[in-house]
Amino acid sequence: MSRPPTFVPPPCARPRTLRTARGDFAVLDAVPDRDPRGTVLMLPGYTGSKEDFIALLEPLTAAGYRAVSVDGRGQYETEGTDRPETYAQEELARDVLAQTAALGTAGGVDLLGHSLGGQIARAAVLLDRVPFRSLTLMSSGPAEVVEAQQIKVKILGDALATMTMDDVWAAMRAFDPPAEAETGGEELRRRWLRNRPEQLIATGRQLATEPDRVAELAATGLPVHVISGESDDVWPVPLLDAMAGRLGAHRTRIAGAEHSPNTGRPGPTAAALVAFWDGL
Numbered sequence: 001m002s003r004p005p006t007f008v009p010p011p012c013a014r015p016r017t018l019r020t021a022r023g024d025f026a027v028l029d030a031v032p033d034r035d036p037r038g039t040v041l042m043l044p045g046y047t048g049s050k051e052d053f054i055a056l057l058e059p060l061t062a063a064g065y066r067a068v069s070v071d072g073r074g075q076y077e078t079e080g081t082d083r084p085e086t087y088a089q090e091e092l093a094r095d096v097l098a099q100t101a102a103l104g105t106a107g108g109v110d111l112l113g114h115s116l117g118g119q120i121a122r123a124a125v126l127l128d129r130v131p132f133r134s135l136t137l138m139s140s141g142p143a144e145v146v147e148a149q150q151i152k153v154k155i156l157g158d159a160l161a162t163m164t165m166d167d168v169w170a171a172m173r174a175f176d177p178p179a180e181a182e183t184g185g186e187e188l189r190r191r192w193l194r195n196r197p198e199q200l201i202a203t204g205r206q207l208a209t210e211p212d213r214v215a216e217l218a219a220t221g222l223p224v225h226v227i228s229g230e231s232d233d234v235w236p237v238p239l240l241d242a243m244a245g246r247l248g249a250h251r252t253r254i255a256g257a258e259h260s261p262n263t264g265r266p267g268p269t270a271a272a273l274v275a276f277w278d279g280l
Contacts, residue, residue, distance in 0.1 A: 001172075002044070002114075002260050004051040007187045012061045013054075015077075018070065020098035026050065026077035030057040030067040037064035038133065038277060039105040043096065044069070045115030045139075045260075046153075046203055049076035049191055052114065055266035056273070063274040065110075070099055072120070074199030076191050087202035093123035100124075100131045108133030110277055114262060115140050115234060116203055119210055122217055129220045134280055136225040136273065139259050141235030142243040143212040149234050153204035160197040169193065214246050224249035225276045229257030229264065250276050 009015060013030035028050050040060060044052045050069035060067040073095055074080025074087060085091070100109050111132050113121030118140020125135050144150065159168050169192050173185075217224065226244035228237060230253050237253065244251040252272040254261040261269040 001188070002048040002052045002263060003188065004049075004054050004263055005266075006054060007051050007191075009051075009054055010058045013057045013067075018068070018099060018102050020095075020102040022095050022098040023073070024079070025073075025095070025099055026071040028054070028057065028069045030061045032061040032064050032066065034064065036066040038107070038110055039066040039103055040068065040110045040112055040273075040277075041096070041100060041103065042067065042069040043072065043111075043113040043117030043121050044075065045113075045117050046207060047192070047195070047200065048114065048117070051076075051191070052260065053262055056262055056270045059267065059270035060274065063270075063278075065274070065277065066105075068103060072117075072199075074196035076194050080196035080199050082196070082198050084198050084202050087196075087199045089120060089123050089206050090127070092120045092203075093127050096120060096124035097128055097131065110134045110136070112136040112138060112273070113140055114138040115259065116207055119206065122213060125220060125222055126213065126216055129222050132222060134223040134225065134277065135217075136227060136276065137243075137249075138262065139228045139232055139234065139240075141239055142214045142246075144210045145207045145234050146236065150208040153208050157201045157204045160201050165193050165195070165197060214243055218247050223280055225252065225273070226250070227252040227254065227261065227269070227272060229254050229259060229261045232259050234259050250279075252276075 009028050013028045018025045018027045042053045050071050053069040071078040111121050118137040224247045226249045228240050254265050254268050257265040
């Protein structure tokens, strides 16, 4: 589970509702104090939320970029349904296209997805690459997660099908390492309880069964940035290196970071993102 350093947005950002043709989405909208050089739409990962990008918002706006992080359908502060088909990957990808259209950005949006968000972002680009200037895959691999993670999401999905969200939370925290069990407890718990279990079950299955669509993405010709930590227990870093090679993508490894460089090393991560976008 991602652990944002805080759930309080910086002064440059405001929580608001992004109204789209496919419904309303909760976002943090961070705007620079001058005309933006571009607009970035950021999609969080599995069990995550828009707050996972809070530490990036100030450095991105300082560099001149408008940065919008979003809760997807059924995530945290965005409403969902109890119908599993609502969370099919193509439906979530069409949500991203609607969000992009609602931002009304000339010149194309720089799309960024972390982990699961990267696979949803890829699906959106494969539906329609025209609204996008670039795609950044952050700690997001070419296909399904490693076997150990497949087992974890299967156990979680089975638990969510029979237990309350509160009981599942208590069970998860019981297995946390001591150093993690004491961090961000109440805010993380509040976020967890506002997720739709149907969304978590459906997207967990997607993580465990995602096909390799790298060749399809390469064929779009869209500039791609593959960024990760120097270690990753969801997709091995050498696998991410190989994916970047297949894509002809810009590749960045963030020293000292693991699966969530956006929260673990936000300063170097923001600098690497800006360097990529500035170079387009």
